Amino acid sequence: MTNGIVTGVSAGTGGRHLIVRSADRSWRFHMAVPAQAPVVRYLLADRAALAVGSRVMIKTISGGVADLVSIGRGVTPPM
Template sequence: MLTLTYDGGKIFRITVPPTALITRFEVADRSAVAIGSAVFIKTDPGDRAALVTVGKGITPPM
């Protein structure tokens, strides 16, 4: 159970099942991207890539 407090004291509770995947981010170079990789790309205005997330065995969770 996660409890978030925001906007001056509003409380929101989120139940996380025990089967939920836990992920972490690691800095990598371009060699982490390969044909067939699952990726998530965040762009800046002008459609320039600002962040590229590459899944290792799983699809990025975004």
């Protein structure tokens, strides 16, 4: 996985084109995003959002302790 910041968006045939750069500005690239690609947004939630049957992705720290829990809603993690 690579994290970046969208610095530009343009419409293209079959989808959008993004210009993405790194937070430290060491690299920049252009990326095509097809119209059918799922777009995911993270929102903070409380523990009540977890339920039996939820599809989750869990980042752990040593000892099997959860550090971050992502819950899929319409999209199955990993997103």
